[in-house]
Amino acid sequence: MINKGFTKALLSILAFIIAFILIAYLDKKLLVFYSEILNINIYNYSIFLFTVIIVNESIFGLLSIVFGTLIFGRNIKKEFGLTLVNLRNNFKIGFIYGFIGWFTIVIFLSFINYFYRFEAPKELIEILTPKSLWDLIIVIILSWVFIGPFEELFFRGLIQGAFIKWKGPFMGVLVSASLFSLAHLDFRFWIRSVSTFIIGALYGWVYHKHKTIISVATAHSLNDSLAFILAFIAK
16 A cells, blocks of 8 residues: 555655656747847846746646645645734745745855855856846845745745655755756856755754744745845846
């Protein structure tokens, strides 16, 4: 007889595979649409970045709901930690761990860079760097409305939750952090995936400890906002 926990874990992996395929396919179509059909230089206009964020994160959000319902049934709200109880405290926790995670990654990258010089691909920097103050404001809003909430629902709520049901907290945090890292993999800039794994493990621990998506979504959104702000200032 097939273990129910194992089935749920497999369903969460299937959700990740579907998300990976859909995002790769749609991003390619968006690139063709903006660069070839509309003849827009995607490196000079942030509209391409905004569209990619909305489309990609919407996929994570939609698949979280669909597969979350399949895996957790009527308990999806509870399993995802979708609660407004202690909202102020959960936001506070999120801000604290958001800064902790950000400083941890800065120290880690600085340490690695001291021994091994690395540099992000130029085109990646150009696409992710806001071009104006309005672009910065919009991308920060998108971080709080789309990126943080939907990615945490998917990786911590869905994947981590499913694997915890099967093999416990350690395996849940490990798998969710690993897939979170894989989703951000760029072989030209591999160090990004390492730092993503570290921060994913931190978010996983916070999510398991506090049982609410609000805290980790806040931490994630704060981390991304700081990254966009620093990229804009550095430009």
